[in-house]
Amino acid sequence: MTLKTKLATGMATMAVVVALPATAFAATATTTGNVGAGNLSLTTTAAPTFSATLDGTDQTKSYTVPTVATDSRGSGAGWNLTITSTQFTTGGATPSTLATNASSITGVANACAPGGTCTNPTNSVTYPVGVPAGATAPTAVKYFNAATSTGKGKFNNTPGVDVFLPADANAGTYSSTLTLSAVSGP
Numbered sequence: 001m002t003l004k005t006k007l008a009t010g011m012a013t014m015a016v017v018v019a020l021p022a023t024a025f026a027a028t029a030t031t032t033g034n035v036g037a038g039n040l041s042l043t044t045t046a047a048p049t050f051s052a053t054l055d056g057t058d059q060t061k062s063y064t065v066p067t068v069a070t071d072s073r074g075s076g077a078g079w080n081l082t083i084t085s086t087q088f089t090t091g092g093a094t095p096s097t098l099a100t101n102a103s104s105i106t107g108v109a110n111a112c113a114p115g116g117t118c119t120n121p122t123n124s125v126t127y128p129v130g131v132p133a134g135a136t137a138p139t140a141v142k143y144f145n146a147a148t149s150t151g152k153g154k155f156n157n158t159p160g161v162d163v164f165l166p167a168d169a170n171a172g173t174y175s176s177t178l179t180l181s182a183v184s185g186p
Contacts, residue, residue, distance in 0.1 A: 038072025040079055042157075042182035052165055059165045062106075068113065069144075069157045069182060076149040078186035079121075081157065082140035084179050087133040088163070090172035098174060102164045103131035108144045109158045118153025121146030124186070131161065137179055145186045 048063040071079055083105070088098035107127050112118035123144055132138040143159055145151075 035074065037074050039070070040073055040182050040184055041070045042081060042180055043068050043070075044180065048161070048178075050163060054165075054167075054169060054171060056167055058167050060162050061165060062160060062162050064158050064160050065178065065180070066156065066158045067180060068154060069110075069151075070154045071146065071151050071182075072154075074152070076152060077184055078146050078148040079151055080142045080145035080183050080186060082181045082183055083129075083131055083143050083159070084137040084140035085131050085133045086137050086177045087135060088174040088176040090170065090174055092172075096170035096172055096174075098163070098165070098169065100133045101130055103133065103176070104128040104162050105131060105143045105159045106162050107160050109156075109160070110144065111156050113154040113156050116154050118155060119150050121151035121155070123147075128162070131178075133176065137177070140179065140181060142183075147186045 044065060044067040046064075046066050048065050050061040050063045052059050052061050067081075069079070069081060085103065087100055088102060090096045105127060108123070108125075110121060110123070112120065121144075124147065125142060125144055129141060129143045131143075132141055144157060
């Protein structure tokens with residue numbers, strides 16, 4: 001074999017070696033994450049008000065109660081919101097009161113709170129809903145709900161409340177304490 005033939009064969013061998021693919025090495029990893037359940041809650045910082053001037057006729061005045069409903073339980077169990085109240089009274093030595101059925105919820109605005117992802121609630125409550133009232137707050141009633149598998153996340157939930165003022169109401173500053181709650185299950 002001549003030198004020229006040896007060089008040509010050696011170069012061909014080098015070309016073959018260079019053309020061979022490199023061996024690939026791979027690894028796999030299984031990632032796990034623990035996601036814990038949160039809570040069901042209803043909060044508000046509202047101090048609702050309404051005003052009226054007596055004019056000899058029956059009147060209906062309105063107010064809203066902005067609340068935040070949060071279902072971070074991660075279960076999809078559904079929930080409902082309830083309300084009860086004490087009777088509107090002026091207090092003092094000769095208190096004046098409004099009827100125990102003076103208030104009713106006429107509707108509820110509900111939207112996913114900004115900054116979050118939510119599953120909108122499917123509400124089956126029909127309106128109006130009478131707000132129970134008494135000297136001490138009676139048993140609460142449901143005013144909004146989220147069906148099973150809905151209502152997951154955080155929501156701005158705002159019931160609108162009408163208050164009936166009869167033409168013969170006494171003038172004064174009336175007050176009532178609302179108690180709103182979030183309860184598990186639709």
